[in-house]
Amino acid sequence: MKTGILLISLVAATLNFARCAHAQDAEQIVVHKSGQPVSQGSADFFTGAVKMQPMLSANADAPYGAAYVTFAVQARTAWHRHPAGQRLIVISGTAWTQEWNGKRIEAKAGDMIWCPPNIKHWHGASADGEMTHVALTGVKDGENVEWLEKVTDEQYYGH
Amino acid sequence: MKTGILLISLVAATLNFARCAHAQDAEQIVVHKSGQPVSQGSADFFTGAVKMQPMLSANADAPYGAAYVTFAVQARTAWHRHPAGQRLIVISGTAWTQEWNGKRIEAKAGDMIWCPPNIKHWHGASADGEMTHVALTGVKDGENVEWLEKVTDEQYYGH
Numbered sequence: 206m207k208t209g210i211l212l213i214s215l216v217a218a219t220l221n222f223a224r225c226a227h228a229q230d231a232e233q234i235v236v237h238k239s240g241q242p243v244s245q246g247s248a249d250f251f252t253g254a255v256k257m258q259p260m261l262s263a264n265a266d267a268p269y270g271a272a273y274v275t276f277a278v279q280a281r282t283a284w285h286r287h288p289a290g291q292r293l294i295v296i297s298g299t300a301w302t303q304e305w306n307g308k309r310i311e312a313k314a315g316d317m318i319w320c321p322p323n324i325k326h327w328h329g330a331s332a333d334g335e336m337t338h339v340a341l342t343g344v345k346d347g348e349n350v351e352w353l354e355k356v357t358d359e360q361y362y363g364h
Numbered sequence: 365m366k367t368g369i370l371l372i373s374l375v376a377a378t379l380n381f382a383r384c385a386h387a388q389d390a391e392q393i394v395v396h397k398s399g400q401p402v403s404q405g406s407a408d409f410f411t412g413a414v415k416m417q418p419m420l421s422a423n424a425d426a427p428y429g430a431a432y433v434t435f436a437v438q439a440r441t442a443w444h445r446h447p448a449g450q451r452l453i454v455i456s457g458t459a460w461t462q463e464w465n466g467k468r469i470e471a472k473a474g475d476m477i478w479c480p481p482n483i484k485h486w487h488g489a490s491a492d493g494e495m496t497h498v499a500l501t502g503v504k505d506g507e508n509v510e511w512l513e514k515v516t517d518e519q520y521y522g523h
Contacts (some may be wrong), residue, residue: 232480233463234461234463234466234469234477234478235477236469237475237476237478238472260476261476261478266448267428267448267449267451267478268427269426269428271451271476273474290425292420292426294430294498296455310395312395313397313398314398315397315398315399316395316397316398317395317396317419317420318396319396319420319426321391343425
Protein backbone atom coordinates (compact mmCIF):
# COMPACT_ATOMS: atom_id res chain seq x y z
CA MET A 206 0.00 0.00 0.00
CA LYS A 207 2.80 2.38 0.97
CA THR A 208 4.64 1.46 -2.23
CA GLY A 209 1.50 2.33 -4.19
CA ILE A 210 1.24 5.73 -2.55
CA LEU A 211 4.94 6.37 -3.17
CA LEU A 212 4.54 5.38 -6.82
CA ILE A 213 1.58 7.73 -7.22
CA SER A 214 3.59 10.52 -5.58
CA LEU A 215 6.52 9.91 -7.89
CA VAL A 216 4.30 9.88 -10.98
CA ALA A 217 2.58 13.09 -9.82
CA ALA A 218 5.94 14.76 -9.16
CA THR A 219 7.22 13.69 -12.58
CA LEU A 220 4.09 14.98 -14.34
CA ASN A 221 4.35 18.26 -12.46
CA PHE A 222 8.00 18.59 -13.43
CA ALA A 223 7.19 17.86 -17.07
CA ARG A 224 4.38 20.42 -17.08
CA CYS A 225 6.62 23.13 -15.66
CA ALA A 226 9.72 21.96 -17.49
CA HIS A 227 11.20 25.42 -17.94
CA ALA A 228 10.39 26.63 -14.43
CA GLN A 229 12.63 26.14 -11.45
CA ASP A 230 9.87 26.89 -8.97
CA ALA A 231 6.21 27.80 -8.86
CA GLU A 232 6.96 31.52 -8.89
CA GLN A 233 7.94 31.68 -12.54
CA ILE A 234 5.95 32.11 -15.72
CA VAL A 235 4.44 28.81 -16.86
CA VAL A 236 3.06 28.02 -20.32
CA HIS A 237 0.31 25.41 -20.40
CA LYS A 238 0.43 24.00 -23.92
CA SER A 239 -2.67 23.14 -25.91
CA GLY A 240 -2.95 19.47 -26.74
CA GLN A 241 -3.51 18.44 -23.10
CA PRO A 242 -5.51 15.22 -22.63
CA VAL A 243 -9.15 15.57 -23.68
CA SER A 244 -11.95 13.87 -21.77
CA GLN A 245 -15.53 13.20 -22.79
CA GLY A 246 -18.29 14.87 -20.78
CA SER A 247 -20.25 12.39 -18.65
CA ALA A 248 -23.71 11.44 -19.92
CA ASP A 249 -24.93 12.21 -16.39
CA PHE A 250 -24.18 15.90 -16.83
CA PHE A 251 -24.20 16.47 -20.59
CA THR A 252 -26.43 15.70 -23.58
CA GLY A 253 -24.55 14.91 -26.79
CA ALA A 254 -20.81 14.82 -27.44
CA VAL A 255 -18.79 17.22 -25.28
CA LYS A 256 -14.98 17.30 -25.21
CA MET A 257 -13.22 18.90 -22.25
CA GLN A 258 -9.58 19.94 -22.01
CA PRO A 259 -8.66 21.31 -18.55
CA MET A 260 -5.88 23.91 -18.83
CA LEU A 261 -5.45 25.91 -15.62
CA SER A 262 -6.33 25.07 -12.03
CA ALA A 263 -7.59 27.61 -9.53
CA ASN A 264 -4.92 28.97 -7.23
CA ALA A 265 -4.82 31.44 -4.34
CA ASP A 266 -4.08 34.37 -6.65
CA ALA A 267 -6.39 33.33 -9.50
CA PRO A 268 -9.35 31.53 -7.85
CA TYR A 269 -10.83 30.09 -11.03
CA GLY A 270 -10.05 27.15 -13.30
CA ALA A 271 -9.86 27.37 -17.08
CA ALA A 272 -10.80 24.71 -19.64
CA TYR A 273 -11.53 24.46 -23.35
CA VAL A 274 -14.92 22.81 -23.87
CA THR A 275 -16.24 21.82 -27.31
CA PHE A 276 -19.91 20.93 -27.75
CA ALA A 277 -21.05 19.05 -30.88
CA VAL A 278 -24.06 20.51 -32.67
CA GLN A 279 -27.06 20.40 -30.26
CA ALA A 280 -24.92 19.21 -27.35
CA ARG A 281 -25.41 20.97 -24.00
CA THR A 282 -24.81 20.77 -20.29
CA ALA A 283 -27.44 19.63 -17.80
CA TRP A 284 -29.07 22.34 -15.72
CA HIS A 285 -26.55 23.45 -13.10
CA ARG A 286 -25.37 26.21 -10.79
CA HIS A 287 -21.89 27.60 -10.10
CA PRO A 288 -21.31 28.60 -6.45
CA ALA A 289 -18.76 31.25 -7.48
CA GLY A 290 -20.07 32.03 -10.97
CA GLN A 291 -18.56 31.36 -14.39
CA ARG A 292 -17.26 33.35 -17.33
CA LEU A 293 -17.39 31.88 -20.84
CA ILE A 294 -15.27 33.14 -23.73
CA VAL A 295 -16.80 31.92 -26.98
CA ILE A 296 -13.90 30.86 -29.22
CA SER A 297 -15.79 29.48 -32.23
CA GLY A 298 -19.36 28.78 -33.27
CA THR A 299 -22.52 30.06 -31.58
CA ALA A 300 -23.26 29.43 -27.90
CA TRP A 301 -26.73 29.10 -26.42
CA THR A 302 -27.37 29.67 -22.73
CA GLN A 303 -30.55 29.95 -20.70
CA GLU A 304 -31.59 30.60 -17.12
CA TRP A 305 -34.43 28.67 -15.48
CA ASN A 306 -37.62 30.55 -16.47
CA GLY A 307 -35.54 32.81 -18.72
CA LYS A 308 -35.26 33.26 -22.47
CA ARG A 309 -32.51 31.58 -24.45
CA ILE A 310 -29.54 33.89 -25.09
CA GLU A 311 -27.10 33.59 -28.01
CA ALA A 312 -23.39 34.47 -27.99
CA LYS A 313 -21.01 34.47 -30.94
CA ALA A 314 -17.26 33.89 -31.26
CA GLY A 315 -15.51 36.77 -29.49
CA ASP A 316 -18.37 37.38 -27.06
CA MET A 317 -17.97 36.74 -23.33
CA ILE A 318 -20.70 35.58 -20.95
CA TRP A 319 -20.94 36.22 -17.22
CA CYS A 320 -23.13 33.86 -15.23
CA PRO A 321 -23.41 35.03 -11.58
CA PRO A 322 -23.24 32.57 -8.67
CA ASN A 323 -26.15 30.22 -7.97
CA ILE A 324 -28.11 30.89 -11.17
CA LYS A 325 -29.79 27.70 -12.43
CA HIS A 326 -28.92 27.55 -16.14
CA TRP A 327 -27.50 25.51 -19.00
CA HIS A 328 -25.15 26.29 -21.90
CA GLY A 329 -24.05 24.52 -25.05
CA ALA A 330 -23.86 24.59 -28.84
CA SER A 331 -26.63 25.96 -31.03
CA ALA A 332 -28.77 23.67 -33.18
CA ASP A 333 -26.68 24.67 -36.22
CA GLY A 334 -23.08 23.76 -35.43
CA GLU A 335 -20.25 22.93 -33.07
CA MET A 336 -19.22 25.49 -30.44
CA THR A 337 -16.02 25.88 -28.40
CA HIS A 338 -15.71 28.11 -25.35
CA VAL A 339 -13.12 28.67 -22.67
CA ALA A 340 -14.87 28.17 -19.32
CA LEU A 341 -13.45 30.21 -16.44
CA THR A 342 -15.10 28.72 -13.38
CA GLY A 343 -14.85 30.18 -9.91
CA VAL A 344 -14.25 27.94 -6.93
CA LYS A 345 -15.89 28.41 -3.51
CA ASP A 346 -15.20 26.10 -0.58
CA GLY A 347 -13.60 23.68 -3.04
CA GLU A 348 -16.72 23.42 -5.25
CA ASN A 349 -17.25 24.84 -8.73
CA VAL A 350 -20.53 23.28 -9.92
CA GLU A 351 -23.77 21.79 -8.62
CA TRP A 352 -25.32 19.51 -11.21
CA LEU A 353 -29.11 19.26 -11.58
CA GLU A 354 -31.46 17.53 -14.05
CA LYS A 355 -30.75 17.13 -17.79
CA VAL A 356 -32.06 19.65 -20.34
CA THR A 357 -34.88 18.10 -22.36
CA ASP A 358 -35.14 18.56 -26.13
CA GLU A 359 -38.29 20.62 -25.50
CA GLN A 360 -36.33 22.96 -23.23
CA TYR A 361 -33.36 23.10 -25.63
CA TYR A 362 -35.41 23.89 -28.73
CA GLY A 363 -37.84 26.21 -26.90
CA HIS A 364 -37.15 29.84 -26.11
CA MET B 365 -21.75 71.32 -10.12
CA LYS B 366 -24.67 69.25 -8.80
CA THR B 367 -26.25 69.29 -12.25
CA GLY B 368 -22.97 68.00 -13.70
CA ILE B 369 -22.84 65.10 -11.23
CA LEU B 370 -26.49 64.27 -11.92
CA LEU B 371 -25.83 64.29 -15.66
CA ILE B 372 -22.84 61.96 -15.22
CA SER B 373 -24.96 59.66 -13.05
CA LEU B 374 -27.71 59.58 -15.66
CA VAL B 375 -25.27 58.83 -18.48
CA ALA B 376 -23.65 56.07 -16.39
CA ALA B 377 -27.05 54.59 -15.57
CA THR B 378 -28.07 54.68 -19.24
CA LEU B 379 -24.83 53.02 -20.35
CA ASN B 380 -25.25 50.35 -17.68
CA PHE B 381 -28.82 49.73 -18.79
CA ALA B 382 -27.73 49.45 -22.43
CA ARG B 383 -24.97 47.01 -21.56
CA CYS B 384 -27.36 44.76 -19.65
CA ALA B 385 -30.29 45.33 -21.99
CA HIS B 386 -31.76 41.87 -21.53
CA ALA B 387 -31.18 41.73 -17.77
CA GLN B 388 -33.61 43.03 -15.17
CA ASP B 389 -30.93 43.12 -12.48
CA ALA B 390 -27.26 42.32 -11.96
CA GLU B 391 -28.00 38.75 -10.92
CA GLN B 392 -28.79 37.47 -14.38
CA ILE B 393 -26.65 36.09 -17.17
CA VAL B 394 -25.08 38.91 -19.19
CA VAL B 395 -23.52 38.59 -22.66
CA HIS B 396 -20.74 41.07 -23.41
CA LYS B 397 -20.68 41.33 -27.19
CA SER B 398 -17.48 41.56 -29.20
CA GLY B 399 -17.10 44.80 -31.12
CA GLN B 400 -16.71 46.90 -27.93
CA PRO B 401 -14.72 50.13 -28.38
CA VAL B 402 -11.04 49.49 -29.10
CA SER B 403 -8.33 51.73 -27.66
CA GLN B 404 -4.69 52.08 -28.65
CA GLY B 405 -2.05 51.11 -26.07
CA SER B 406 -0.19 54.16 -24.75
CA ALA B 407 3.35 54.68 -26.07
CA ASP B 408 4.39 55.06 -22.41
CA PHE B 409 3.64 51.39 -21.75
CA PHE B 410 3.83 49.69 -25.14
CA THR B 411 6.21 49.52 -28.10
CA GLY B 412 4.50 49.26 -31.48
CA ALA B 413 0.79 49.14 -32.31
CA VAL B 414 -1.35 47.50 -29.62
CA LYS B 415 -5.17 47.43 -29.72
CA MET B 416 -7.08 46.80 -26.50
CA GLN B 417 -10.74 45.85 -26.13
CA PRO B 418 -11.84 45.63 -22.47
CA MET B 419 -14.61 43.03 -22.08
CA LEU B 420 -15.23 42.12 -18.44
CA SER B 421 -14.52 44.04 -15.24
CA ALA B 422 -13.40 42.39 -12.02
CA ASN B 423 -16.20 41.81 -9.53
CA ALA B 424 -16.46 40.34 -6.04
CA ASP B 425 -17.10 36.83 -7.37
CA ALA B 426 -14.64 36.97 -10.28
CA PRO B 427 -11.75 39.20 -9.11
CA TYR B 428 -10.12 39.62 -12.52
CA GLY B 429 -10.76 41.70 -15.61
CA ALA B 430 -10.75 40.31 -19.16
CA ALA B 431 -9.66 42.07 -22.35
CA TYR B 432 -8.76 41.18 -25.92
CA VAL B 433 -5.34 42.61 -26.75
CA THR B 434 -3.84 42.50 -30.26
CA PHE B 435 -0.14 43.22 -30.77
CA ALA B 436 1.16 44.07 -34.26
CA VAL B 437 4.25 42.15 -35.36
CA GLN B 438 7.14 43.02 -32.97
CA ALA B 439 4.86 45.03 -30.67
CA ARG B 440 5.16 44.39 -26.93
CA THR B 441 4.38 45.72 -23.49
CA ALA B 442 6.92 47.58 -21.36
CA TRP B 443 8.40 45.64 -18.45
CA HIS B 444 5.73 45.39 -15.75
CA ARG B 445 4.43 43.46 -12.77
CA HIS B 446 0.91 42.33 -11.85
CA PRO B 447 0.17 42.50 -8.11
CA ALA B 448 -2.36 39.65 -8.40
CA GLY B 449 -0.89 37.83 -11.41
CA GLN B 450 -2.23 37.42 -14.92
CA ARG B 451 -3.38 34.61 -17.18
CA LEU B 452 -3.09 34.94 -20.96
CA ILE B 453 -5.08 32.83 -23.42
CA VAL B 454 -3.38 32.99 -26.81
CA ILE B 455 -6.15 33.29 -29.41
CA SER B 456 -4.11 33.69 -32.59
CA GLY B 457 -0.48 34.04 -33.61
CA THR B 458 2.58 33.39 -31.46
CA ALA B 459 3.15 35.13 -28.13
CA TRP B 460 6.54 35.91 -26.66
CA THR B 461 6.99 36.52 -22.95
CA GLN B 462 10.07 36.88 -20.76
CA GLU B 463 10.92 37.39 -17.12
CA TRP B 464 13.68 39.75 -16.01
CA ASN B 465 16.90 37.69 -16.22
CA GLY B 466 14.92 34.82 -17.77
CA LYS B 467 14.82 33.24 -21.20
CA ARG B 468 12.19 34.22 -23.75
CA ILE B 469 9.24 31.79 -23.79
CA GLU B 470 6.94 31.16 -26.76
CA ALA B 471 3.23 30.31 -26.66
CA LYS B 472 1.00 29.39 -29.58
CA ALA B 473 -2.73 29.81 -30.24
CA GLY B 474 -4.58 27.57 -27.77
CA ASP B 475 -1.84 27.80 -25.12
CA MET B 476 -2.42 29.54 -21.80
CA ILE B 477 0.20 31.39 -19.77
CA TRP B 478 0.25 31.93 -16.00
CA CYS B 479 2.34 34.82 -14.72
CA PRO B 480 2.45 34.82 -10.89
CA PRO B 481 2.15 38.06 -8.89
CA ASN B 482 5.04 40.52 -8.80
CA ILE B 483 7.16 38.91 -11.55
CA LYS B 484 8.91 41.57 -13.65
CA HIS B 485 8.23 40.59 -17.26
CA TRP B 486 6.96 41.63 -20.67
CA HIS B 487 4.77 39.96 -23.32
CA GLY B 488 3.84 40.66 -26.90
CA ALA B 489 3.82 39.44 -30.48
CA SER B 490 6.68 37.49 -32.01
CA ALA B 491 8.95 39.00 -34.65
CA ASP B 492 7.01 37.10 -37.33
CA GLY B 493 3.38 38.19 -37.05
CA GLU B 494 0.43 39.70 -35.20
CA MET B 495 -0.74 38.08 -31.96
CA THR B 496 -4.03 38.30 -30.05
CA HIS B 497 -4.52 37.12 -26.48
CA VAL B 498 -7.24 37.39 -23.89
CA ALA B 499 -5.65 38.90 -20.79
CA LEU B 500 -7.22 37.83 -17.48
CA THR B 501 -5.72 40.23 -14.96
CA GLY B 502 -6.17 39.88 -11.22
CA VAL B 503 -6.90 42.94 -9.10
CA LYS B 504 -5.41 43.55 -5.63
CA ASP B 505 -6.24 46.64 -3.60
CA GLY B 506 -7.68 48.18 -6.75
CA GLU B 507 -4.46 47.77 -8.76
CA ASN B 508 -3.77 45.36 -11.62
CA VAL B 509 -0.43 46.48 -13.08
CA GLU B 510 2.76 48.33 -12.14
CA TRP B 511 4.47 49.72 -15.24
CA LEU B 512 8.27 49.86 -15.47
CA GLU B 513 10.74 50.78 -18.25
CA LYS B 514 10.24 50.02 -21.93
CA VAL B 515 11.63 46.82 -23.53
CA THR B 516 14.57 47.71 -25.78
CA ASP B 517 15.01 46.11 -29.21
CA GLU B 518 18.10 44.36 -27.82
CA GLN B 519 16.04 42.82 -25.04
CA TYR B 520 13.16 41.93 -27.41
CA TYR B 521 15.37 40.25 -30.02
CA GLY B 522 17.66 38.62 -27.46
CA HIS B 523 16.95 35.42 -25.63
